[in-house]
Amino acid sequence: MFEFTGKLKTITIALMLIGAVSIGASFLTGGGHHEEGHHEETAHHDHDAMHKEEGHHAEGASHDDGAHHTEHKGNAHSARHNEDKVETSDFGFHKTAARANPEHNQFYTRKVNSHHDEAHLHHQLENKPWSNLLINTFFFLAISLGALFFLAIQYAAQAAWATVVIRVMEAMASFLAIPILIMLVLIVTGIYHVGGNHLWHWMAEGIMDSNSPNYDKIIAGKEGYLNAPFFLIRSLVYLLGWVGGAILLRRMSLKMETSGDPAAIWRKMRSWSAGFLVFFAVTSSTSAWDWIMSIDTHWFSTLFGWYVFAGMFVTALTVLTLLVIYLKGQGYLEVVNHSHLQDLAKFMFAFSVFWTYLWFSQFMLIWYSNIPEEVTYYMARFGEYKGLFFTMLVMNFLFPVLVMMSRDSKRNQGFVITAGIIMIIGHWLDVFIMISPGTVGAQWSIGLVQIGTFLGFAGLFLFVVFRTLAKAPLVPEKHPMFLESKYFHI
Amino acid sequence: MSTATNKIIINALYDDDDVLLKGVKQVKEQGYAIEEVYTPFPVHGLDHAMGLKRTRIAIAAFLYGILGLATSIAMTYGMMIIDWPMNIGGKPSFTWGENMPAFVPIMFELTVFFAAHLMVWTFFIRNDIYPGRKTQNPDPRTTDDKFLMEVELKGEREVLMNLLKESGAIEISEKSN
Numbered sequence: 001m002f003e004f005t006g007k008l009k010t011i012t013i014a015l016m017l018i019g020a021v022s023i024g025a026s027f028l029t030g031g032g033h034h035e036e037g038h039h040e041e042t043a044h045h046d047h048d049a050m051h052k053e054e055g056h057h058a059e060g061a062s063h064d065d066g067a068h069h070t071e072h073k074g075n076a077h078s079a080r081h082n083e084d085k086v087e088t089s090d091f092g093f094h095k096t097a098a099r100a101n102p103e104h105n106q107f108y109t110r111k112v113n114s115h116h117d118e119a120h121l122h123h124q125l126e127n128k129p130w131s132n133l134l135i136n137t138f139f140f141l142a143i144s145l146g147a148l149f150f151l152a153i154q155y156a157a158q159a160a161w162a163t164v165v166i167r168v169m170e171a172m173a174s175f176l177a178i179p180i181l182i183m184l185v186l187i188v189t190g191i192y193h194v195g196g197n198h199l200w201h202w203m204a205e206g207i208m209d210s211n212s213p214n215y216d217k218i219i220a221g222k223e224g225y226l227n228a229p230f231f232l233i234r235s236l237v238y239l240l241g242w243v244g245g246a247i248l249l250r251r252m253s254l255k256m257e258t259s260g261d262p263a264a265i266w267r268k269m270r271s272w273s274a275g276f277l278v279f280f281a282v283t284s285s286t287s288a289w290d291w292i293m294s295i296d297t298h299w300f301s302t303l304f305g306w307y308v309f310a311g312m313f314v315t316a317l318t319v320l321t322l323l324v325i326y327l328k329g330q331g332y333l334e335v336v337n338h339s340h341l342q343d344l345a346k347f348m349f350a351f352s353v354f355w356t357y358l359w360f361s362q363f364m365l366i367w368y369s370n371i372p373e374e375v376t377y378y379m380a381r382f383g384e385y386k387g388l389f390f391t392m393l394v395m396n397f398l399f400p401v402l403v404m405m406s407r408d409s410k411r412n413q414g415f416v417i418t419a420g421i422i423m424i425i426g427h428w429l430d431v432f433i434m435i436s437p438g439t440v441g442a443q444w445s446i447g448l449v450q451i452g453t454f455l456g457f458a459g460l461f462l463f464v465v466f467r468t469l470a471k472a473p474l475v476p477e478k479h480p481m482f483l484e485s486k487y488f489h490i
Numbered sequence: 491m492s493t494a495t496n497k498i499i500i501n502a503l504y505d506d507d508d509v510l511l512k513g514v515k516q517v518k519e520q521g522y523a524i525e526e527v528y529t530p531f532p533v534h535g536l537d538h539a540m541g542l543k544r545t546r547i548a549i550a551a552f553l554y555g556i557l558g559l560a561t562s563i564a565m566t567y568g569m570m571i572i573d574w575p576m577n578i579g580g581k582p583s584f585t586w587g588e589n590m591p592a593f594v595p596i597m598f599e600l601t602v603f604f605a606a607h608l609m610v611w612t613f614f615i616r617n618d619i620y621p622g623r624k625t626q627n628p629d630p631r632t633t634d635d636k637f638l639m640e641v642e643l644k645g646e647r648e649v650l651m652n653l654l655k656e657s658g659a660i661e662i663s664e665k666s667n
Contacts, residue, residue, distance in 0.1 A: 364591050368579040406548065489535070 019456005126196030146316025147172035395426030513657035558604025
């Protein structure tokens with residue numbers, strides 16, 4: 001039995017307090033107005049302007065020239081655009097060359113020249129605390145959901161090896177309800193724009209109304225899927241399906257402890273897990289489209305859901321491994337041997353590569369085809385976020401691949417812990433870079449508020465996980481696969 | 491009395507992998523040197539029981555992978571930048587660095603290709619099982635359902651025979667060559 005000691009409780013509650021103070025501070029300071037003395041005269045990454053222009057060119061012209069001409073309208077940089085054009089027109093790539101350089105790209109550096117832009121900058125600043133909340137909510141939701149997915153896999157695949165750590169997965173999954181509820185709050189406040197919440201651009205007023213000055217033809221075309229009631233219903237379905245799955249699997253697993261026939265329960269869990277995995281396969285993608293991809297409303301990527309899933313799964317595996325190492329270090333989980341730890345580390349390694357594979361698949365196709373509508377997504381990330389973007393890639397790909405490749409390093413807890421911490425930070429940055437360009441644009445910052453919020457969520461997560469762990473025997477000795485897992489050896 | 495040229499090898503045949511594994515451990519404990527063990531399928535823990543050194547093929551594979559990566563970089567650079575400069579994806583920068591994303595699939599494939607193929611050949615050569623080699627299997631039954639252990643005779647013949655018999659061997663014979 002795991003004991004949730006007073007010391008641990010104090011630490012997690014202290015972390016939660018730090019988080020509460022950080023979130024409170026971020027809202028009180030009006031979304032960072034005072035944080036870094038932001039240059040209000042320059043609107044970087046002007047989201048609305050982007051919509052307008054793409055709206056124009058979708059109406060009439062082909063990609064080639066329509067967008068380019070609208071760009072030039074009243075653009076301070078048009079002279080420089082033209083220079084590029086002359087230099088390179090032999091190759092017929094003037095447009096992309098000009099766009100490829102962020103300094104020449106009007107989306108990022110255009111001076112504020114209308115009331116509209118100022119309003120947009122205001123939105124970005126107002127969005128900062130909300131964006132911060134969304135990033136951490138989704139990050140910890142993903143950890144919990146990834147653990148639930150892994151738990152269901154154990155039953156559906158009739159896997160034995162990880163049975164000794166199955167309680168840790170259950171505890172991680174038990175956190176799931178909290179971030180989804182916060183997500184629902186974010187959605188409802190977003191729909192009604194409470195407290196300056198403009199996270200999801202398509203929720204803006206009049207954006208789907210052809211008589212409104214805010215009208216955006218492309219976004220209006222997505223109304224069938226992206227509308228407030230359906231959005232809310234989908235999120236509620238995820239809540240019910242995922243939390244329902246987590247509660248069901250946990251309950252049945254605890255029932256094994258007292259049941260006379262644990263194998264019968266295990267067989268039932270197998271069917272439920274298989275069903276859950278089908279539900280998860282669909283909803284993990286749609287939730288990623290809803291909560292994250294729809295922030296950059298014009299843009300879409302068909303493998304975005306899997307990319308988000310890969311990040312989610314590798315983070316969950318990393319947290320699982322770190323928790324197991326921690327518990328073992330505290331003298332619990334004696335049945336966990338080197339083979340279990342090596343296999344967990346193997347999963348961390350493998351899914352880091354899997355994440356990179358999906359990241360690169362998404363990136364390369366867009367980079368290669370070089371179509372303005374698609375490339376805007378990476379333009380935003382190669383502009384204001386360039387440093388973070390490449391740091392994140394190194395942390396999530398190069399680091400785990402080189403550090404965790406050999407068998408010896410997978411069996412060395414120091415290596416695994418170091419790699420794990422780097423990967424957690426790396427994947428947090430990944431979520432940050434997925435969400436921030438569309439919500440706060442160039443107004444992003446990672447400071448005390450962001451770190452404090454992360455720590456707060458981490459405290460809340462650990463509090464729930466430890467509390468759940470303490471409620472049941474840490475090792476499921478009645479589990480039909482327990483013996484096989486106990487003597488697992490590779 | 492036994493030198494490298496005229497050492498006597500005793501073959502012990504088993505019909506169960508668990509019994510074999512126990513036998514290997516017993517023989518090792520008594521200080522005998524095990525020449526080789528033939529099994530119809532991989533027996534878990536056998537290499538450890540025989541006291542074999544851990545394979546270094548992982549290190550070899552890593553180096554082969556690096557070699558493949560270097561080859562692919564040199565190849566794409568030579569073909570696509572120097573020899574026949576290509577305008578890739580409407581971005582005619584003609585530098586390797588800026589076109590690198592287009593070369594990643596090649597880099598990946600050649601890394602895997604070199605690592606996998608050279609690893610297989612290394613394995614063949616190190617284990618003397620390259621194609622065309624005459625078989626060395628002392629008993630064809632080990633390709634079906636029997637397990638054979640080759641022990642080098644040391645000291646009294648009777649002692650080793652008894653030890654093998656006790657460990658569960660179903661047939662014991664002297665290697666004839």
